[in-house]
Amino acid sequence: xxxxxxxxxxxxxxxxxFLISCLLFSKITREQRDPYMDEIFHxxxxxxxxxxxxxxxxxxxxxLPGLYLASVGLIRPVVWLADLKGSVVCSTAMLRFIxxxxxxxxxxxxxxxICRLHMKDKSRSASRxxxxxxxLSTFPVxxxxxxxxYTDAGSTFFTLFMYLMALYGSHKAxxxxxVCAVLFRQTNIIWVAFCAGTVVAQKMDESWxxxxxxRDEKSPSQxxxxxxxxxxxMRFLLEYLKTPNNIKAVVLSTWPYIAVAVVFAVFVVLxxxxxxxxxxxxxxxxxxxxxxxxxxxxxxxxxxxxxxxxRVVRFLQSLRKQPLIYAVLMTFSLFLVWKFTFVHKYLLADxxxxxxxxxxxxxxxxxxxxxxxxxGYVFAAWNFLDTLRSKSLFWFLCFxxxxxxxxxxxxxxxxxxxxxPYLLYRVHIPVPSLPRLLLEFGLFTAVNTATVYIFINKTxxxxxxxxxxxxxx
Numbered sequence: 001x002x003x004x005x006x007x008x009x010x011x012x013x014x015x016x017x018f019l020i021s022c023l024l025f026s027k028i029t030r031e032q033r034d035p036y037m038d039e040i041f042h043x044x045x046x047x048x049x050x051x052x053x054x055x056x057x058x059x060x061x062x063x064l065p066g067l068y069l070a071s072v073g074l075i076r077p078v079v080w081l082a083d084l085k086g087s088v089v090c091s092t093a094m095l096r097f098i099x100x101x102x103x104x105x106x107x108x109x110x111x112x113x114i115c116r117l118h119m120k121d122k123s124r125s126a127s128r129x130x131x132x133x134x135x136l137s138t139f140p141v142x143x144x145x146x147x148x149x150y151t152d153a154g155s156t157f158f159t160l161f162m163y164l165m166a167l168y169g170s171h172k173a174x175x176x177x178x179v180c181a182v183l184f185r186q187t188n189i190i191w192v193a194f195c196a197g198t199v200v201a202q203k204m205d206e207s208w209x210x211x212x213x214x215r216d217e218k219s220p221s222q223x224x225x226x227x228x229x230x231x232x233x234m235r236f237l238l239e240y241l242k243t244p245n246n247i248k249a250v251v252l253s254t255w256p257y258i259a260v261a262v263v264f265a266v267f268v269v270l271x272x273x274x275x276x277x278x279x280x281x282x283x284x285x286x287x288x289x290x291x292x293x294x295x296x297x298x299x300x301x302x303x304x305x306x307x308x309x310x311r312v313v314r315f316l317q318s319l320r321k322q323p324l325i326y327a328v329l330m331t332f333s334l335f336l337v338w339k340f341t342f343v344h345k346y347l348l349a350d351x352x353x354x355x356x357x358x359x360x361x362x363x364x365x366x367x368x369x370x371x372x373x374x375x376g377y378v379f380a381a382w383n384f385l386d387t388l389r390s391k392s393l394f395w396f397l398c399f400x401x402x403x404x405x406x407x408x409x410x411x412x413x414x415x416x417x418x419x420x421p422y423l424l425y426r427v428h429i430p431v432p433s434l435p436r437l438l439l440e441f442g443l444f445t446a447v448n449t450a451t452v453y454i455f456i457n458k459t460x461x462x463x464x465x466x467x468x469x470x471x472x473x
Contacts (some may be wrong), residue, residue, distance in 0.1 A: 050090035066183030102153035107137035175256030196257035197398035295380035304439035
């Protein structure tokens with residue numbers, strides 16, 4: 001239960017967050033009035049929908065029309081109530097403001113998810129829950145795109161809302177919200193599968209504990225990272241999936257998600273692929289280093305909440321106790337970096353994005369750099385595993401599978417693709433202490449301040465264009 005005092009304080013936090021966001025929104029919109037970057041496709045398309053031209057479609061747009069439908073659905077009632085007319089109705093500023101509303105929704109949804117996930121832990125105070133939600137709502141990559149007309153804020157809102165409903169067992173509502181999430185971005189079908197997977201994982205956990213009780217042994221939440229441990233899990237999975245009653249129970253509990261998956265599969269067949277519009281820039285491949293980039297990204301942004309002296313000591317102890325496993329892991333990672341590193345043409349060509357400079361100043365400095373980073377990837381992976389060690393085995397397998405599906409097929413290194421995996425990771429780790437949360441919020445605020453400052457003040461021009469170019473995520 002959330003007490004009344006916590007409600008008042010959280011409401012005040014939401015109001016302050018919205019006020020500050022509105023001030024930033026006003027400043028950014030005054031500086032960049034015209035559509036910028038992908039907005040040159042999104043804004044005209046939304047304006048066509050505002051005019052009722054639902055049959056017209058820009059072939060350069062690769063996502064489904066969820067953003068434009070939501071914009072029309074929110075703007076139309078306001079227009080009717082305020083009796084607005086003219087170009088202001090679906091102006092660039094009005095459309096961008098939609099994402100400001102989604103940002104406020106994200107803050108509230110993240111807070112409810114944290115309350116739900118950590119409700120059994122009585123030691124987690126109200127202030128820690130609230131600050132955790134506030135910090136995550138200002139997660140730099142997500143927060144920056146609150147001020148532009150991109151799909152990220154709405155995609156995150158509906159995906160997290162879907163997961164919240166799944167946590168409460170409202171799977172039909174979750175599946176409907178999953179449809180909304182997919183309409184914003186097709187790859188959100190992975191997180192629909194994740195919601196279904198958490199239901200299956202819960203049933204497998206129950207069966208796993210029952211099996212161990214029959215042996216009069218304590219059920220381990222973690223299976224040892226050995227060949228015997230892996231074989232034990234594989235045997236259990238095969239036995240579980242061979243039992244008709246288990247299959248029936250899984251289908252009955254996840255049928256709303258299965259229905260969404262079937263409809264999505266029909267769409268893929270009819271569309272001859274996941275991408276709509278221009279497919280030339282969205283080719284899929286097995287870019288396994290994307291997983292390493294995500295783990296490094298996660299380590300950097302979770303430093304205030306995850307890294308500690310004790311954790312580093314545990315890693316060194318693990319390294320000393322299991323040198324053979326780490327040697328094999330290092331070798332395999334080096335092989336993946338060697339054979340499966342793909343570089344998208346946009347990453348090398350568009351100097352407005354931060355990843356361009358990450359790639360140019362780190363990875364392109366020397367051809368051996370990508371191999372020298374592998375030990376860091378291994379530590380980032382270990383830290384990722386260690387911070388989630390309180391989660392059940394089958395939940396972790398489900399999340400890992402979805403994480404791989406969400407990152408590896410992407411050829412383009414784009415930090416926006418890491419938003420949902422990071423948020424879902426972060427809400428599941430134990431709620432950090434208040435000083436750590438303040439450090440996290442301070443880090444995010446510093447990054448946001450620098451990002452907005454650079455976007456507004458550090459403009460430049462291309463030789464063949466007079467338009468001001470701006471740096472962004």
